[in-house]
Amino acid sequence: MSKSQKLTTSDVQHIAKLANLHLTKKEVRKFQKQLSETLDYIKILDELDTSKVEPTSQVTGKFNQFREDKVERSFTQKQALSNAKKTHKGYFVVPYVFRE
DSSP, rough: OOOOOOHHHHHHHHHHHHHHOOOOOHHHHHHHHHHHHHHHHHHHHTTTTOOOOOOOOOOSSSOOOOOOOOOOOOHHHHHHTTTSSOOEEEEEOOOOOOOO
């Protein structure tokens, strides 16, 4: 088996930033250990011979499980926006995801 992959503190902080998570130093150390262990386990799985295993996207055997659409009462616009931190002309205002 190959060498263990240990994530650095900056790796975990970068992942947390991408996920928009604010972690304490204690949490960074905790997730550094847990994520490193997860990567080690994935390495073990990568060593398995799956050449004779047919690819699948689900294993239940069920497909196209639909239900009939029903029109039901819903929130009013005012109710839907009631907990929003910021709104503008009846819409949610959220931080930019992409910047130029």
